[in-house]
Amino acid sequence: DVKVTQSSRYLVKRTGEKVFLECVQDMDHENMFWYRQDPGLGLRLIYFSYDVKMKEKGDIPEGYSVSREKKERFSLILESASTNQTSMYLCASSKNRGGEAFFGQGTRLTVV
Amino acid sequence: QQQVKQSPQSLIVQKGGISIINCAYENTAFDYFPWYQQFPGKGPALLIAIRPDVSEKKEGRFTISFNKSAKQFSLHIMDSQPGDSATYFCAASVTGGFKTIFGAGTRLFVKA
Numbered sequence: 001d002v003k004v005t006q007s008s009r010y011l012v013k014r015t016g017e018k019v020f021l022e023c024v025q026d027m028d029h030e031n032m033f034w035y036r037q038d039p040g041l042g043l044r045l046i047y048f049s050y051d052v053k054m055k056e057k058g059d060i061p062e063g064y065s066v067s068r069e070k071k072e073r074f075s076l077i078l079e080s081a082s083t084n085q086t087s088m089y090l091c092a093s094s095k096n097r098g099g100e101a102f103f104g105q106g107t108r109l110t111v112v
Numbered sequence: 113q114q115q116v117k118q119s120p121q122s123l124i125v126q127k128g129g130i131s132i133i134n135c136a137y138e139n140t141a142f143d144y145f146p147w148y149q150q151f152p153g154k155g156p157a158l159l160i161a162i163r164p165d166v167s168e169k170k171e172g173r174f175t176i177s178f179n180k181s182a183k184q185f186s187l188h189i190m191d192s193q194p195g196d197s198a199t200y201f202c203a204a205s206v207t208g209g210f211k212t213i214f215g216a217g218t219r220l221f222v223k224a
Binding site for chain 2: 004031035040041042043044045048050056058090092096097098099100101102103104105106
């Protein structure tokens with residue numbers, strides 16, 4: 001069974017903290033993505049990566065960075081967490097660009 | 113031009129009824145139109161997808177209708193069941209492209 005695993009289901013962090021969200025996939029997919037999900041706004045792309053050590057900005061990259069040191073792992077970093085980054089974060093991977101995406105279960109982050 | 117507009121935002125249907133969710137797009141380069149289903153506490157998962165060379169695709173109780181000239185596509189859920197209660201996202205992408213554009217989502221509730 002294919003899997004995308006996010007390291008935490010729930011996180012509570014303080015304003016100004018550096019936050020790491022980890023994602024691992026076991027499908028040998030080249031493409032990986034980070035989205036945030038907010039009610040009424042759907043899924044918005046933060047960053048994506050199409051190869052190891054490669055990264056591209058999505059639609060809302062401000063306040064975030066990413067790291068992809070290994071093919072199976074894609075990390076999202078909030079450099080200095082703010083309350084407006086309270087959201088559901090979803091990691092996804094895909095075999096083909098523009099094709100079916102496989103999602104993790106999500107991390108609900110609350111910044112207080 | 114990159115947007116995918118989805119309606120309605122929420123939908124309540126009686127058990128056994130037909131649920132209809134609509135999406136519209138502008139970018140004529142899109143050639144892959146998936147629908148994702150998300151249950152509470154889970155990440156989205158691919159439900160059904162269509163390419164613009166066909167006008168309809170059916171999988172069990174789920175049907176996508178596609179109108180290329182109108183740049184619209186819709187999801188029909190026949191004989192809706194309480195277990196179909198979930199959030200549904202339409203999406204669009206270009207094969208080989210990096211981004212998938214998601215609609216804002218529709219929360220479906222099927223009353224028993």
